[in-house]
Amino acid sequence: MAFRARHLLGIEHLSQEDIRTVLDLADRYVDLNRRTVKRTDVLEGMTQINMFFENSTRTQSSFELAGKRLGADVMNMSMQTSSVKKGETLIDTALTLNAMHPDLLVVRHQNSGAVDLLAQKVNCAVINAGDGKHEHPTQALLDALTIKRAKGRIQRLTVAICGDVAHSRVARSNLILLGKMENRVRLVGPPTLMPAGIGEFGCEVYEDMREGLKDADVVMMLRLQRERMDGGFIPSEREYFHRYGLDAEKLACAKPDAIVMHPGPMNRGVEIDGTIADDINRSVIQEQVEMGVAVRMAVMDLLAQNLRADRGRALTEETYA
């Protein structure tokens, strides 16, 4: 088994081999999830805590379901209404939780790097469920699994990531993952929504969407993150849809068999035309949700194996010391 990581904080820390290991195992969980009886016991007796400092419905329920199907005891903590409001720092919250001996901690936080900070202070496996504008590794892994199953491979593809790249952790994680797997990555969007220094990332940048989509195998749309904007990145949503919204005409520039992806939740009529999103021949948006549960099961399974091995080692060292 190649996957030796203690936490999943970002795609940045994974090797090509790690990514393949996760995707192969996730493939098996896809089959399990399609059965009537979906339960296994690989996390039997383990405790999973979901800490979401930022609102989330789909990611949190996906992690909750993944944990339950693996047999873990899952607890959801809604951090917006908790002691954080009373002024408790992130570190104190982490230490408090740590004292309850969780085995898996799933964390989403509005600040980049906050999950890294938390991981330094606890002795369980930490999974980053999205930190600020930094990374969202399970999203990139589920996107990779979706692509792999639709295209039959996850290398040597041309992938266009379109829209609000600057505010998107999904774009960052995908950019790193697709690069590691040797794909050609294009970023498409207005310059005000492109992060600085993006030219140094080994990808192509397009301001014209039709050019950017030309001969693409995969069109990955991003949500316009209205809540993350501090004003004035684009003139209006209708102009944005006109220039960067995915409609049939722009999609015609991509390969005829190109697939359309979106991490959700969608702003129909802003970044994507509703009819494209619902077109079952092109859109794999529902598959992405399905793959999400399988990938999260695979990640938690692998991290739990490493956790057991680490604890086993520690116990042995204690016994023979």
Place this chain on the structure above:
Amino acid sequence: MTLFLANARLIDPEALTEIEANLVIDNGIIAAIGAMSAPQGATVIDCSGKYLAPGIVDLGVKIGEPGERHKESFRTAGQAAAAGGVTTIIARPDTSPAIDTPETLEFVTRRAAQAPVRIHHMAALTKGREGREMTEIGFLMDAGAVAFTDTDHVTTDTKVLSRALTYARSLGALVIGHPQEPGLTKGAAVTSGKFASLRGLPGVTPMAERMGLERDIALIEMSGVRYHADQITTARALPALARAKAAGLDVTAGVSIHHLTLNEYDVGDYRTFFKMTPPLRSEEDRLAVVQAVADGLIDVICSMHTPADEESKRLPFEDAASGAVGLETFLPAAMRLFHAGYLSLPQLFRAMSLNPAKRLGLPQGRMAEGAPADLVLFDADAPFVLDRFTLHSKSKNTPFDGTRMEGKVLATFVGGVQVYNNDNE
């Protein structure tokens, strides 16, 4: 009391030379330099193989009094300074409340007597450092303020600033600016670019510094004020500075030792001890600024000593406090530039001691007969690994924790009195 420092390698930042000689201290003054023998009754200190330089004059040190004494007091800052070879601290007014009245200035002047080194105070340029009304610049000068600055609060209202600068000019006051365009700087935690984008942190373009400096230069030209830019940290701001100097404006500039020795990638995995104002820059910028110090375009190197407690640093990067302590690691960090061959020791002490003293009209900073005997004796090569908990500062937020450094202060003298001895540590 007479001291005789024998066989020291004397660094003269005025002549830009290093010579081996003896030095006599009498009555707090450098009485003689040369090959003479020890006067009768003098205490002899053997300095063979060690360097002796004018003590550092550190322009822009934050001390937590009043308001934040749990982070740093005059006593602890003074001890840290002595251990770092800093013999004169120029204290910043970004305290709580700000030093913006003669009364608060008198309070800090009284408190500063607890420190073993010299301390001069700067006062705020505008009340509460809020950029709305100028302070009582005249009264504050009478009470001993050596310069006026709102530190990192940039006055956005140009009319207010131009009036304050014009009034300051009429009194011959020195104004210290923070050249950063405030709109672009707002909310930024790092310098924009590949690193900021990889880490998903809000960045500010290095161009914000040039824009801030260009504005200030226009106002200096209008008002004729004496002006010092606290930190110039980017290559793109340097031509503007050079033009202003060539045009004969009374402008000088500084840079922090951290910006000369670290770059943006040192932040690594969100290490908040590397969060500074302005943020650490690219390696190209760092090298350009080092060269500007060597050329004399940038006049002053300072520590920008900014104590912050653990609570304010153990937070997600964007929320964490900015700044680092620097008094005690100033000289060893500067030795990195010497050992790497970028700057000679006289060039370093020209920027760390002579130039800041000259700019503030102080008699310190010189290695000459008749100059105050504010001196630092150091071994430029002594290696050590820094343990932040050994620092004298109350706050331990140094970016150099656990790093290998070369260069140890052996003894520090202020007015001929030894205030630090490495043997006692």
